[in-house]
Amino acid sequence: MSYILEAKDLRKQYPDKLALKGLNLQLAPGEVFCLLGQNGAGKSTTINLFLGFIEPTAGAAFINGLEVASNALKIKQYLAYIPENVLLYPHLTGLENLSLLSSLAGFKYRESELRDYLGQAGLPAEAMARRVGTYSKGMRQKVGIASAVAKHAQVLLLDEPTSGLDPKASNEFSELLRQLSGQGTAVFMATHDIFRAKEVGTRVGIMREGELVDVRPTTALNTNELEQLYLTYMQ
Amino acid sequence: MSQFSILLHYEWRHFRAARGLVLLTSLLLVVGLYGIYYGTTEVARQRRHLAELPALTRHSEAELRRKFAGPADAGEIGYYHYTFARHQPSPWASLALGQRDVNPYYLKLRLLGLQGQLYASENVNPTKVLSGNFDLAFVLVYLFPLLIIALCFNMLSHERELGILPLLLAQPLRPGVLVAAKLTFRGGLVLGLALGLSAVGLAWAGVPLDGRVALWLALVGLYCLFWLGVALVVAAWQRSSAVNAVALLGAWLLLLVLVPSLLQVCVAAAHPVPQGLALTMQQREAIHGGWDRPKTATMTRFFARYPQYRDTATIRERFAWRWYYAFQYLGDQSVAPLAAAYTQGQQQRHALVAHLGWLSPALSAQTSLNALAGTDLPAHLAFQRSATRYHDALRAFYYPFLFKKIPFTHADYARLPTHAFASPADLGTAARGLWQLLGGVGAVYLLGWALLRGRAVAPR
Numbered sequence: 181m182s183y184i185l186e187a188k189d190l191r192k193q194y195p196d197k198l199a200l201k202g203l204n205l206q207l208a209p210g211e212v213f214c215l216l217g218q219n220g221a222g223k224s225t226t227i228n229l230f231l232g233f234i235e236p237t238a239g240a241a242f243i244n245g246l247e248v249a250s251n252a253l254k255i256k257q258y259l260a261y262i263p264e265n266v267l268l269y270p271h272l273t274g275l276e277n278l279s280l281l282s283s284l285a286g287f288k289y290r291e292s293e294l295r296d297y298l299g300q301a302g303l304p305a306e307a308m309a310r311r312v313g314t315y316s317k318g319m320r321q322k323v324g325i326a327s328a329v330a331k332h333a334q335v336l337l338l339d340e341p342t343s344g345l346d347p348k349a350s351n352e353f354s355e356l357l358r359q360l361s362g363q364g365t366a367v368f369m370a371t372h373d374i375f376r377a378k379e380v381g382t383r384v385g386i387m388r389e390g391e392l393v394d395v396r397p398t399t400a401l402n403t404n405e406l407e408q409l410y411l412t413y414m415q
Numbered sequence: 416m417s418q419f420s421i422l423l424h425y426e427w428r429h430f431r432a433a434r435g436l437v438l439l440t441s442l443l444l445v446v447g448l449y450g451i452y453y454g455t456t457e458v459a460r461q462r463r464h465l466a467e468l469p470a471l472t473r474h475s476e477a478e479l480r481r482k483f484a485g486p487a488d489a490g491e492i493g494y495y496h497y498t499f500a501r502h503q504p505s506p507w508a509s510l511a512l513g514q515r516d517v518n519p520y521y522l523k524l525r526l527l528g529l530q531g532q533l534y535a536s537e538n539v540n541p542t543k544v545l546s547g548n549f550d551l552a553f554v555l556v557y558l559f560p561l562l563i564i565a566l567c568f569n570m571l572s573h574e575r576e577l578g579i580l581p582l583l584l585a586q587p588l589r590p591g592v593l594v595a596a597k598l599t600f601r602g603g604l605v606l607g608l609a610l611g612l613s614a615v616g617l618a619w620a621g622v623p624l625d626g627r628v629a630l631w632l633a634l635v636g637l638y639c640l641f642w643l644g645v646a647l648v649v650a651a652w653q654r655s656s657a658v659n660a661v662a663l664l665g666a667w668l669l670l671l672v673l674v675p676s677l678l679q680v681c682v683a684a685a686h687p688v689p690q691g692l693a694l695t696m697q698q699r700e701a702i703h704g705g706w707d708r709p710k711t712a713t714m715t716r717f718f719a720r721y722p723q724y725r726d727t728a729t730i731r732e733r734f735a736w737r738w739y740y741a742f743q744y745l746g747d748q749s750v751a752p753l754a755a756a757y758t759q760g761q762q763q764r765h766a767l768v769a770h771l772g773w774l775s776p777a778l779s780a781q782t783s784l785n786a787l788a789g790t791d792l793p794a795h796l797a798f799q800r801s802a803t804r805y806h807d808a809l810r811a812f813y814y815p816f817l818f819k820k821i822p823f824t825h826a827d828y829a830r831l832p833t834h835a836f837a838s839p840a841d842l843g844t845a846a847r848g849l850w851q852l853l854g855g856v857g858a859v860y861l862l863g864w865a866l867l868r869g870r871a872v873a874p875r
Contacts, residue, residue: 231584233581253587253588256586256587257587260585263578266582267578272428272432276428281583281586284421324582331586337585
């Protein structure tokens with residue numbers, strides 16, 4: 181079976197800390213993997229390694245069969261990234277920010293198409309042509325989501341993407357992830373949100389001190405059991 | 416549309432949104448135009464003064480014609496008649512005034528000893544001279560780096576501090592392309608402004624369209640590229656905007672103030688020159704001592720230099736003009752080695768500074784622009800040599816009247832030698848400056864490139 185995202189004995193040693201201790205993980209197309217863990221557990225390090233922002237100390241990360249470290253540019257055609265706090269050019273409008281990010285990804289959209297993507301992400305129409313400097317955190321997050329969707333990525337790397345979103349927006353986001361997953365997009369989401377992980381994930385992993393200590397299919401657990409499992413590992 | 420073009424387009428959008436930068440750029444445009452106005456006005460003022468000098472000489476002659484209605488003793492005429500050696504500025508001087516404000520651009524000459532007259536100049540307010548010239552060269556050499564610093568200090572750190580860099584770098588975008596687009600936009604803006612101002616200045620000054628125009632533009636372009644390269648090195652260093660700003664301002668202070676000042680001190684120590692005042696004092700003492708020395712001793716020394724007048728009548732009277740001018744001449748001769756050492760020392764200092772220009776591109780650029788405009792020290796020394804030759808010609812004109820006792824008639828005024836001197840351009844120094852700047856540009860871009868290659872751009 182070919183994996184769209186894969187980690188093989190992935191390690192990352194910072195000068196003062198071993199952040200990742202030999203991660204092994206595979207994601208198939210359409211799979212939604214939710215990585216749970218406390219702050220500093222290694223979730224963001226894992227995402228940064230898949231993005232090629234940092235180089236592994238040992239092991240390798242693969243996107244679409246390509247090793248990230250040696251194909252840092254190529255792999256970015258296949259993935260999209262939404263950080264915990266989407267920050268954009270404040271003097272540009274939501275439409276202009278989206279246009280910039282899409283253009284850099286190689287997609288040249290008309291304004292109507294950009295509006296569709298922003299609308300799909302839940303951004304109110306009246307806000308689209310407004311400067312991002314006037315946006316709330318949630319609205320910026322929606323522009324980030326729109327940029328990920330507009331990129332038609334095969335892999336979504338999400339780092340606490342629903343942080344700051346209101347329950348309605350979070351729900352819409354979950355729905356969007358389900359749609360993308362249904363279209364074959366693999367999603368790797370680092371989150372603290374156990375409920376959201378159970379809701380949208382196909383598998384959940386629990387990371388503790390740089391180690392993936394447990395991986396379960398979400399169908400095998402209900403939300404309470406998942407919470408208990410998580411708390412057990414965090415003790 | 417390539418990623419580079421997209422980023423360039425958005426750089427323009429970012430620039431337009433940064434009102435402070437737009438204001439600063441506009442301000443520098445206005446300041447540059449003022450620099451051109453200042454330079455052309457100052458040169459026009461000097462030209463006006465120079466044009467008025469022949470009228471003063473004619474006025475002096477008219478007075479002498481009235482005083483000596485008939486044939487006169489040439490000694491009297493030589494004593495009272497004054498004329499001027501004029502240092503005509505080239506049109507280029509408007510763009511780089513150089514030392515034309517501190518060195519006299521005309522010399523009032525009489526038949527007396529020359530050395531004292533060579534260093535006599537108008538009294539000027541030293542505090543006004545201290546502030547220097549606000550010409551186009553000053554704007555380009557001193558103020559343009561500050562604009563480049565303002566435009567570039569947050570070239571990459573802005574996106575990092577804004578938090579958008581992770582999103583940009585999550586696209587299939589080489590960090591080098593992002594940096595190149597940013598640098599290209601800023602370079603285009605700065606070079607457009609610098610070369611545009613130069614074009615306006617060249618047209619305003621009415622310089623002839625020859626190779627010097629290309630040399631000026633190349634010097635200005637390379638100097639701006641050097642500072643953009645320094646900004647690239649600092650950006651590639653990947654520190655915060657505040658640290659970048661401090662580093663760039665430190666580089667400005669180092670290369671525009673500290674290194675040139677230290678260089679001047681070192682060069683002055685390496686090539687000590689006699690004080691101009693000492694030279695003038697020694698000459699005055701030699702001339703005044705002439706009154707007390709035996710006339711035969713004075714004339715013997717004079718005839719050794721001018722043997723053609725050896726057979727003229729022995730001086731028996733208490734005062735004779737030819738004896739008076741002989742000890743004036745000998746006064747000059749007595750300080751000739753000191754004067755030569757003074758000039759040579761100044762030339763050596765200038766040459767050493769020009770050779771060490773690679774230590775400070777600002778110094779190199781300023782030296783080169785002054786050399787191109789003919790407003791540097793060598794141009795002034797050339798003017799002094801020309802004035803010396805003119806004074807020699809005056810002596811050669813008067814001596815036959817004095818020693819052969821030929822009466823000076825009104826018709827002889829028209830035969831008096833005249834002087835003309837125009838600033839020469841020192842293309843050699845300008846070309847050397849060009850190579851030094853080229854070397855500096857190569858070094859900073861190589862370092863910037865190596866830093867970018869060696870350290871991955873950190874998105875956070």
